Amino acid sequence: MNNNQTAIETHHLTRKFGEVIAVADLDLNIARGEIFGFLGPNGAGKSTTIRMLCGILRPTSGSGSVGGYDIIKQPEQIKSVIGYMSQSFGLYSDLTVEENLAFYSRVYLRDWRQAKQKREAIIETMGFGQYRNQLSARLSGGWKQRLALACAVVHEPQILFLDEPTAGIDPVSRRILWDILYELSRSKGITLFVTTHYMEEAERCHKIGFIWRGRLVACDSPDNVKSRIMTDELLNLKCSDIHAAFETLSKSGKVVDVNIYGDELHIVVPNVREGAETVRGLMAEARVEIYLLEPIAASIEDVFVSLSRKN
Ligand SMILES: Nc1ncnc2c1ncn2[C@@H]1O[C@H](COP(=O)(O)OP(=O)(O)OP(=O)(O)O)[C@@H](O)[C@H]1O
Numbered sequence: 001m002n003n004n005q006t007a008i009e010t011h012h013l014t015r016k017f018g019e020v021i022a023v024a025d026l027d028l029n030i031a032r033g034e035i036f037g038f039l040g041p042n043g044a045g046k047s048t049t050i051r052m053l054c055g056i057l058r059p060t061s062g063s064g065s066v067g068g069y070d071i072i073k074q075p076e077q078i079k080s081v082i083g084y085m086s087q088s089f090g091l092y093s094d095l096t097v098e099e100n101l102a103f104y105s106r107v108y109l110r111d112w113r114q115a116k117q118k119r120e121a122i123i124e125t126m127g128f129g130q131y132r133n134q135l136s137a138r139l140s141g142g143w144k145q146r147l148a149l150a151c152a153v154v155h156e157p158q159i160l161f162l163d164e165p166t167a168g169i170d171p172v173s174r175r176i177l178w179d180i181l182y183e184l185s186r187s188k189g190i191t192l193f194v195t196t197h198y199m200e201e202a203e204r205c206h207k208i209g210f211i212w213r214g215r216l217v218a219c220d221s222p223d224n225v226k227s228r229i230m231t232d233e234l235l236n237l238k239c240s241d242i243h244a245a246f247e248t249l250s251k252s253g254k255v256v257d258v259n260i261y262g263d264e265l266h267i268v269v270p271n272v273r274e275g276a277e278t279v280r281g282l283m284a285e286a287r288v289e290i291y292l293l294e295p296i297a298a299s300i301e302d303v304f305v306s307l308s309r310k311n
């Protein structure tokens with residue numbers, strides 16, 4: 001059942017490529033105005049899902065709607081309400097910044113005067129002023145990405161699909177891009193469907209879905225995903241020899257999991273109090289000095305790693 005509050009909905013959505021099941025039995029429900037983060041390892045089925053939702057790839061079975069339109073029967077109507085920035089977005093490298101925006105605005109908007117107004121507004125709000133007449137081929141990676149985003153939103157879509165919009169750009173540019181996304185969500189109520197491999201970006205979404213080999217294995221707010229999926233607890237360890245500690249803990253069979261984060265170890269245990277005792281014992285045997293051992297809250301990255309291992 002679709003209602004006005006729902007932006008994106010799928011039921012048993014499935015896509016096969018020969019023997020490969022790229023997306024399996026996917027049920028999604030994304031509310032209007034929501035920022036939805038779609039996570040999963042390489043080849044999990046994220047881009048395939050987006051392509052079906054945009055009406056450019058036919059599902060093998062199942063159904064779905066975007067902006068109230070059926071993804072199988074009404075792909076043309078869907079194109080009128082969405083923006084799509086693909087993983088290998090298509091900027092015209094021999095066109096300038098302004099010409100690229102002109103092209104995309106005219107594809108979507110019949111009224112040329114309106115197209116020009118929207119494009120001027122985007123040039124202003126996204127800070128393209130000084131680059132207006134520059135060939136897009138000469139922009140840096142981060143600015144190319146920003147221009148691709150501008151092209152995807154120049155017609156002011158209700159729903160925006162962004163496939164790894166921040167891949168390969170520096171942390172500051174990534175933050176700027178996210179500020180722009182937040183502003184679109186806040187001021188225009190645009191629904192955002194975003195894939196990313198950056199876990200700190202996942203933390204900023206209203207809801208996240210985690211897909212593994214085509215199957216949705218978790219879907220909820222970041223806080224709920226953390227508290228419901230990570231039923232185990234986490235210890236953070238700083239010590240005199242991180243590699244010896246890692247070896248000892250992983251071979252001991254006495255902890256659920258252990259991962260290296262910079263100069264710290266995150267140790268997954270059923271219970272932090274007993275777990276800490278076990279770790280102290282093991283470190284003493286291995287003659288590793290403990291600088292810090294404390295319980296910590298799981299991050300999305302911990303959950304991601306834990307889900308990947310479990311599956
Ligand atoms: N056109 C195609 N023909 C055959 N197989 C395909 C096609 N497109 C995708 N696949 C396969 O479907 C699966 C899912 O691919 P998809 O591109 O959706 O993954 P993804 O989650 O977007 O990965 P990444 O994080 O690397 O972008 C993979 O096994 C991929 O090889």
Ligand SMILES: [Mg+2]
Pocket residue numbers: 046047048087163
């Ligand atoms: Mg992809």
